[in-house]
Amino acid sequence: MSSNLLRTMSEKVWDEHVARAVPGEPDLLYIDLHLVHEVTSPQAFEGLRAAGRTVRRPDLTLATEDHNVPTVDADGPIADPVSRAQVQALRDNCAEFGVPLYSLGDVEQGIVHVVGPQLGLTQPGMTVVCGDSHTSTHGAFGALAFGIGTSEVEHVLATQTLPQARPKTMAVTVEGALPDDVTAKDLVLALIAEVGTAAGQGYVVEYRGAAIEALSMEGRMTICNMSIEWGAKAGLVAPDETTFAYLRGRPHAPAGADWDAAVGHWRALATDVGAVFDREVRIDASTLSPFVTWGTNPGHGVPLSAYVPTAESFPEGPARQGAERALTYMGLSAGTPMREIAVDTVFVGSCTNGRMEDLRAAAAVIGGHRVSSAVRMLVVPGSTRVRLQAEAEGLDKVFTSAGAEWRGAGCSMCLGMNPDQLAPGERSASTSNRNFEGRQGKGGRTHLVSPVVAAATAITGRLSSPADLPPVATGA
C-alpha cells in the first residue's frame, strides 16, 4: 500500500474490502455482490459439488439467464438442446445451492449487467464480480467491479473472497462537453482508438471531468462497460447527485436511516484532492464526433467522417499485420469513406447499449422513417424491465412501424450464443462492445456504433449519423 495518505477512489474501495493483507501476498478481497449467469458457472458449481462445499453467501449472490436465451418465442422451451441444458443446469444449481435466480419469463430477467443496476443492487463503494468481462459496467456507480473466470467464480461461491494483487491506478479526464449526436459510446470508442487496446492492462481506471459528470448513469455505464476493451481491470466514476438520484427508491437501495448513512459514506469515496494516479490521460470531449470501427478489435475506430485506413498507417510489426488481417477479414479497401459502407444488419442492444436511454435515443432517430429494405434491424432490450418500460412508452411501435424487429431481453447478437447471429460475410452496425472476428456469427463482420448511428444506419443502409437523414415530414 502507498504510504501516501491521499488516496484515489479505487484505492479507498479496495482498502475497505481487504479481509487479509500480508506483504508479498495478494490481498484477500471481500466481495459484496457476485452476479452469475449460465455460461461461466456450471463448472464452478460442479467443482463445489465435487469438493462437498457450499455457497458461503447465497444472499450476496444473484443469477440470471441471459447469454443463451432466445429473444423470440421465449415462452416455450429453448429450442437448441445444448442451450436448454445449460440454462437448466443453472436452474438446478441455483435450487441446490440456494442462489436467487431470475429465469426467462421473470420480470427481473435480463442481461446480468443491466439487472444489477436496475434493481439497485449495484451501489457505490461495493466490490462486484461476475464470470463476465463486462462486469466493469457496474463501475459507473463508483463500485470496484471486474470480470473473473470460472475457477474464480467457484472461489467466490465458496469463500465470498478473492486473492487479488493491488492494481495500478489511472485517471481518464474528459473535459469539455460532447457535441450533439455524440454519445458516451463515441467517447469510449474514440478513447480506445487513441490509447490502444492494451493501454489499460494492470490498471483500475477512474473516468472524471466535466464530460463524465454531465453523463447520465446509463452513459456512464456505457463507458465503464468498455473499460475491458482497452484492457483495464475495472473502470469507475465517482458517485454524485446523479448516482444518488438513480439509486433512490430502487428495490435494493438502502432506505430510511440506512440511506443517509450510505450516502454519507458514498460521498467520502471521491478521490482525495492531491491524490496521485499512476497514469493520467486527458481528452477534450468537444473535439469528438460520431465514432465507428472499421476493423476487428475495438481500437480499430475512426470518426464516421473518415476513411478506412491503410495498413501502412500503423506501426510496422504486430499492429500493421493485425490491420492487414482486419482489412481482409472485413472485406474493406483502404480509402473507402466509412459512410459508403453498406450493412445487412443493425443490432441495437447488449450490456453496452441496451438500456432505456439507448432505446429512446434510437427510437427518436428512427421515428417517422423506414428501415432500409436491404437491412434487418433487431432491437433487443437489455432486460425484461427495459422491454416493458419501452413498450409502456410506445417505443416498440416506433421500431416495428419503421420495419425493425422488437425482441425479448438477452445478450442476443452481441455474441450470438442464441439464434441471433450474422451469416458468413454479413455485415452489421452494432451497438455492442466487440468487433472480433466471428463474434456475432462465424464469418460475420461487425462495425461498433452508438445507438443513434445504428438507427440512422438502419434507415440509409450505410453507416450514417442522424445528421445525414432527410427531415421527417410532419403534420401528414
Place this chain on the structure above:
Amino acid sequence: MDAFTVHIGTALPLRRSNVDTDQIIPAVYLKRITRTGFEDGLFAAWRNDPEFVLNRPEFDGVTVLVAGPDFGTGSSREHAVWALQDYGFKAVISSRFGDIFRANAGQAGLLAVTVDGDVVNRLWQLVEDNPAVEIVVDLPKSHVRCGDLVADFDIDDYTRWRLLEGLDDIDITLDREAYISTYEENRPSFKPATRLF
C-alpha cells in the same frame, strides 16, 4: 491441480497479435457444461484454413504456444484456457496477456509466461527453422530455454508458488476463514442482499 516444475516440448509459432478469447474458442462451444472436451473448439474458425499453422503436420504434438502480444484479451471465458489444455498445451509464451486470461491460466494450471517481444521473435524464428526443436519452460528458474537462447520470464510470485506446489486456491483461502468471518462481522448494515425480505 498438478504441480508444474519444468516442461519440455515442441512449440507452435502463432504469429498473430491481439488473439482474443473469441478466437481461441468461439462462443458456440461455451454451451457445454463439462470441464473437459473443448479441444475441438480451439482456434475453431482459423482451423478451417488448411494452411493455418496448427494444421501443419510438422506441428503435430506441440505443447508450448508462442504467441504475439495481447494474447487472450476480451471475454473472461476460462474455456479458452481449457481448450488449450485439452488440445495438449502446457505453457503459453507471449509479450503481453489479457489480465483475465492470465489469471484463468494460473487457476487452471496452464503456465502463461511473459517475455520481451524480441524473445518471442527469436523463439518464432528458432521453431520455424526447426519445428522439432524443444523449448524448456523452467518454472523453478523462471526462464525459458531454446537452443542457445535463455530468457527470464515474468510471473507473479503467488501464482508461481501455487503452481510449483500444485495448490488449490480455494483450500488456501478456506484455511484463512477466520479473517473472512471477522470481516463479515464489521460490514455496514446498508450493504444490499440479493433477496428482498
